[in-house]
Amino acid sequence: MFKNKLGGALAALAAAVALVYACGGDDYFEEYDTKIAAGGEASGGETAAAGPVINVDPATAATVRGVINFEGDVPRIPPVNMSAEPDCVEMHGGRVASDRVVVNDGKLQHALVWISKGLEGKRFPVRGDLVTLDQKGCIYRPHVVAVQQGQAINITNSDPTTHNVHPLPKDNREWNKSQTSSAPAIDYTFPRAELKIPVKCNIHPWMQAYIHVIEHPYFSVSGEDGSFEIANLPPGAYTLQAIHEQLGEKEIEITVGASETKEADFLFGS
Ligand SMILES: [Cu+2]
Known part of the structure; x- marks a missing residue:
């Protein structure tokens, strides 16, 4: 009886400690993130595939590249209104164009292009390139970043003012x-x-960026000229998907042979 009571008290104490710990900030969250990465708390999200890491043979690797075209009327989005924060207004010479839909000479910027089907269950080395999301002129730059699952995002503040980074x-x-x-x-x-x-x-409600976290290394974000390139791809049949957060999604089926470079252009429009 005494033992049971003691056991209960210890359990209650442990629960209380756990609760305090759970509310306790970064350490708890780091542990939680590590658990998720290991697949321990997965419930709906994609976790890293199990099995051996596949190192693609450069001698047979394929490339897919192309351009995101845009036809029709570009949606009119009002300029960014920074008037609530004079410090931010001062950093610009005047009107600040929105970066939610950027079309340059019929080419769409900021679209994610990735292999959405054909690589299920396969595990690849984590990309080593530095992916930076900067805050400059009270705007996130670039507007869209993509990283591989397990790859860090380097978030910097180039402004003389304080920001509060808040992913949702x-x-x-x-x-x-x-x-x-x-x-x-x-x-x-x-x-x-x-x-x-x-x-x-x-702090600045007009600031908005998008982050894409992809389970494999085969993705690209279209540049100012609408171009993208996905290299070092194992030969195979894939679905290539382009995603723009305002304009939706498009898909292209592709098959790439050993050492082949294939062109795949997307068309978005209004
Ligand atoms: Cu801010």
Whole structure:
């Protein structure tokens, strides 16, 4: 009886400690993220595939590249209104165009292109390129970034003002962090694959970016000229998907042979 009571008291104490710990900030969340990455708390999001890491033979690797075209009327989006924050207005010479739909000479920027089907269950090395999301002129730059699951995003503040970085994922953990102009970069790795994670700033409501976290390394974001390129791809049959958060999704079926380079252009429009 005494033992049972003691056991119950210990369990209650452990629960209380766990609760305090759960509310306790970064350490808890880091542990939680690590658990998710290992597949321990998966519930809906994509976790890293199991099995051996596939190192693609450069001698047979294929490439898919192309351009995102846009035809029709470009949606009219009002310029960014920064009047609530004179410090931000001062950083610009005048009107600040919205970056939600950017079309240059009929080419669409900021579209994610990725292999959406054909690589299921396959595991690849994590990309080593530096992916930076900067805050400059009270705008997120670039407007869209993509990283591989397990690859860090380097979030920097180039402004003389403070920002509050606030991603709003559905399958990963939501967090927000203030970053002063002199603060070091925030390196953050989303443990689960998830498309279209909006990022806002709690101080400047007009600031918006999107982060795509992809379970494999085969993705690209279209540049100012609408171009994209996905290299080092194992030969095979794939679905190539383009996603723009305002304009929707398009798909192209492709088959690439050993060492082949294939062109695949997308067309968006109104
Ligand atoms: Cu801000």
